[in-house]
Amino acid sequence: MDKNHFDKEWDAVVIRFRVLVGFKSLNITLKHPKTLSPSKPHIALPDTFKEWKKIKSLCDRRSLMFGVIFDLVGQHMKNWQIANYLTAQRLPLDALDLLIDDTNQLQQETQGNLGEDYVSYCSAIAKTLISLTQYQEALNWVKKASHSAPNNSHIELLKADAYFLSGHCEQANEIYQNHWLIAKKYEQESISKMFSNLLSCQYGTSSSPIFALQIGKQITDPSEAEEFWHLAEAEFYSSPYFRAHHAYHLANEGKVHHSFAKLLALVQEMPWLKEASLNLLRHFEHLDPSGTNLMPEVQTQLRAAIESNGWQNEMN
Known part of the structure; x- marks a missing residue:
C-alpha cells in the first residue's frame, strides 16, 4: 500500500x-x-x-x-456527535456514559428549544442502544426522533432496524419494502456499484445492517457473494448484530473455523452480547469437546461470563 x-x-x-x-x-x-x-x-x-x-x-x-x-x-x-463517533468506533458503552445526562433531560422534553438537536440526540441514543442490544428502548428513542422528523428517510430506516430487532417484523418490513423497490433498480449492476448506491453510508439510500444481511442471503453466485460479504463486513463492522449474523452465515455455509474466528473476535470486543457468547461456546464445544485443547483460558472466561450473566440455562 x-x-x-x-x-x-x-x-x-x-x-x-x-x-x-x-x-x-x-x-x-x-x-x-x-x-x-x-x-x-x-x-x-x-x-x-x-x-x-x-x-x-x-x-x-x-x-x-x-x-x-x-x-x-x-x-x-456536540455530545450527540461524539456519541455517534464512539458508537462507530465500537465503543457504545462510552457513548452511553456520555449521553446519560442528556438522556435524563430528554426524557422530560419534546423537541422544544433543542430544534434539530433533539432529533439528533434521540437518533444517537437509539444507535448506541442498538449496539448494546437494548432494542426495545432503542425503538422508543427512534420513535421520538421519527415523530419530530417524519420525512427523514435515514431515521425511518433506523426505525425499521429497531422494529426488526425488537421483534416487530411486520412494522419493519413495511419500511424495508420501499428499500426493496429501490434495490430492484440495481439488479443488473455490478456488486460494487449496487453496494455503493444502495448500502454505503456515504452514498447509499438504504444503509442498514439488517437490510444488508437480507440482501446478502439472496445472492447465489459464489463470486458475487464473496464480493458482497467482503464489502458488507467493512461497511457494517460497528454493528454487532451484523457481525454475529455474518458469522452464523459462514457456519451455515460450512466455514466453521472462519465463523468461529469472527465470533471470537466479536465476543472478546463486546462481551455483553448474549447470543453471540452462547454460540461461541457451542463452537468451542464442537471444535474441542474436552475443553482443554483450544484456548482453554478463553473457554474458562467465556463460561464464567455466561454463568455470571445467568445465560447458561439458555444453552439447552
Missing part, C-alpha cells in the same frame, strides 16, 4: 466520518508538520501513514483514521 492509496483512503474516510458523526459539512486542511503549508495526507500525517501501512483490515485502518480526525475536530463536536 503506497502513499496514493493512503491519501485516497483518507479522503474517503473524512466523508464517512462526516456522515456517520452527523456533520453537515466537514473540511479539514492538513498542514506540513514543519512548514505548516497545506500538504497531502501522507505528508501531513507521517506517523499515521506509518501505522496505517502495518494494518491489513480496512475496518481497522478506518478506525485509525477516525481517531485522527476526532483529535482534529472533536473539540467542535
